[in-house]
Amino acid sequence: DIQMTQSPSSLAASVGDRVTITCRASQSISRSLNWVQQKPGKVPKVLIHAASLLQSGVPSRFSGSGSGTDFTLTITSLQPEDFATYYCQQSYSTPLTFGGGTKVEI
Amino acid sequence: QVQLQQSGPGLVKPSETLSLTCSVSGGSITGRTFYWDWIRQSPGKGLEWIGSISYTGTTYDTPSLRGRVTISVDSSKNQFSLKVTSVTAADTAVYYCARRTEIVVVVDATQGTYNWFDSWGQGTLVTVSS
Numbered sequence: 001d002i003q004m005t006q007s008p009s010s011l012a013a014s015v016g017d018r019v020t021i022t023c024r025a026s027q028s029i030s031r032s033l034n035w036v037q038q039k040p041g042k043v044p045k046v047l048i049h050a051a052s053l054l055q056s057g058v059p060s061r062f063s064g065s066g067s068g069t070d071f072t073l074t075i076t077s078l079q080p081e082d083f084a085t086y087y088c089q090q091s092y093s094t095p096l097t098f099g100g101g102t103k104v105e106i
Numbered sequence: 107q108v109q110l111q112q113s114g115p116g117l118v119k120p121s122e123t124l125s126l127t128c129s130v131s132g133g134s135i136t137g138r139t140f141y142w143d144w145i146r147q148s149p150g151k152g153l154e155w156i157g158s159i160s161y162t163g164t165t166y167d168t169p170s171l172r173g174r175v176t177i178s179v180d181s182s183k184n185q186f187s188l189k190v191t192s193v194t195a196a197d198t199a200v201y202y203c204a205r206r207t208e209i210v211v212v213v214d215a216t217q218g219t220y221n222w223f224d225s226w227g228q229g230t231l232v233t234v235s236s
Contacts (some may be wrong), residue, residue, distance in 0.1 A: 001169065034222045036153070043202065043229055044153065046182055049222035050211050087153055091206075091221045094144075095168040096155040 002026050002090050004097035013104060019075040021102045023088035028068045030094035035064055035073045038101075039084045047086075048073065078104070108133040110203050110227040117233050118197075119154045124190040124234075128203030128227050135184045137163050140208040142186045143223065144177060146199040155200075158184060158206065205225040 003026035014021050021035065031051040038044040046055050051071055060077045075082055083106055086098035088099040109216030114126035128142070135142065143158040159177045167175045176189040190197060207220035 021160070031218060032220055036223070038153075039155045042209075044223070046222050046224060048221040050213050050218070052213065053211065055222075055224070089153070094158075094166040096158075098153040098155070099153045 002101035006102050010103040018080045023099050025069045029090045029092035031067045033071045034089045034093045036086050037085045085093045108225050112227040112230045124193050126188045129185040143204045143206050145187045145202045148199045197233050198234045200231050202229050203228045
């Protein structure tokens, strides 16, 4: 199985801050990396697929980069609605696996 | 806009079988670019992929649940289902169905095939308890 390791596991930030979350895969996954946002009690939703492609309807303050084993999710100018948990997820091979999550708190 | 609606019991007794159904509206379940997946989330924990079924009927599952999971499709009803046998308290979780789209994408002038979860069901909390 491909292990996905996210860091940090949590962070505190303020509205307007730039936030960076990293994800590392245990083996190369090319660009087969998605970022998923989950707010408390809500259904997860994809923000970015193929490492850097913004899902339709997602604000442009979200961006993704990376390939191979190292990936980054960046939120420029954090908004109140962005406080949530973020997961990376590899889609390179089954079993599909998620990172442990990064909780972004105020 | 595809929508996924989950149904099934929220309480299952230990050693029995958990059964959930996901009804798909706004699109065909037989579409060639789609996989139909199940994901779960234990209370306070992260997301865990359970398995999926393709439009050809091929199934994929996670090794940790192998032998206990069955995923099937009923194309006549445009729905797919999950069964998990011999459940224990460790199977208590919110279960989600999801559609995973797989298409060819050009990124940085390079073509590749990528897939991602683009639609989710509302989630069903299944508690395993006597």
